[in-house]
Amino acid sequence: MPTVIDVPPTDPRVAALLDAQEAELTALYDGDPTQSEPFDPRTLAGEGSVLLAVQHGPELIACGALRRWDAHTAEVKRMYTVPQARGQGRARRVLNALISRGRALGYARLVLETGDRQPDAIALYERAGFTRIPNFGYYAGIESSVCYELPLVDERTA
Template sequence: MNAQQRELRALYQDTDERTEPFDPMTLTGEGCVLLAAEEEGELVACGALKRWDTESAEVKRMYTVPDARGRGIGRALLEELQARGQAEGYARLVLETGDQQAAALALYERAGFRRIPNFGYYEGIENSLCFALPLKPA
């Protein structure tokens, strides 16, 4: 997960190294889901759902290591997160990604996510793009 943060800092030319290391405990609790994909004992991708409100969960920490990209692993994780969101009874998923992350934008748009106004922490952040996906009842 720290590799994700380093990659994003480089992409957005953010030199602030004070970012706290990722703590998986922030994605635990009622209504949260944390998924990971491994190959030969190595973590290659991850993604999570975090309860946003009673009706919504936010897709968080979607990341695939560079050597594993282009093989559908991220798509498979996102599909499983959608299924888990339905099983948890959420009516929709929301997410935020950056405007320089073309592969992520394409993944989310192919999955049916549509742009919405920036929400919560992301309000007013120009290079943040927020999306939502309605879920069918399980």
């Protein structure tokens, strides 16, 4: 049974997943390198950051991360599932685990970016309760980017 595990950003299996994701995004967005923010997995080794993966046997078949922005906000990064494992709830398991971990770390909200040519990702995030926000940071001004946030605390009780 595949399980969600913490993995270090130096794990070569993670590098393979991130390379596969980058190749897919490059093809999906016609080779446009601006669609994906330059990303160094080592940024996930810092305090308040998390890298999770779904392990099936010795292989990692899905991953996702939280990268700390500040004491109140983390960004969901590098959600990816290998093609042969899609449609089986793996991404949802990773996302749910990231949301739970974000709450445990005391974040008030999570933010993320995906692309307008990724309807499955958009549906996943919207089903999880994320709502559309203006594009932020690197993605401000990139028309194909779609940004979301998920409050982790109820403003009425915070």
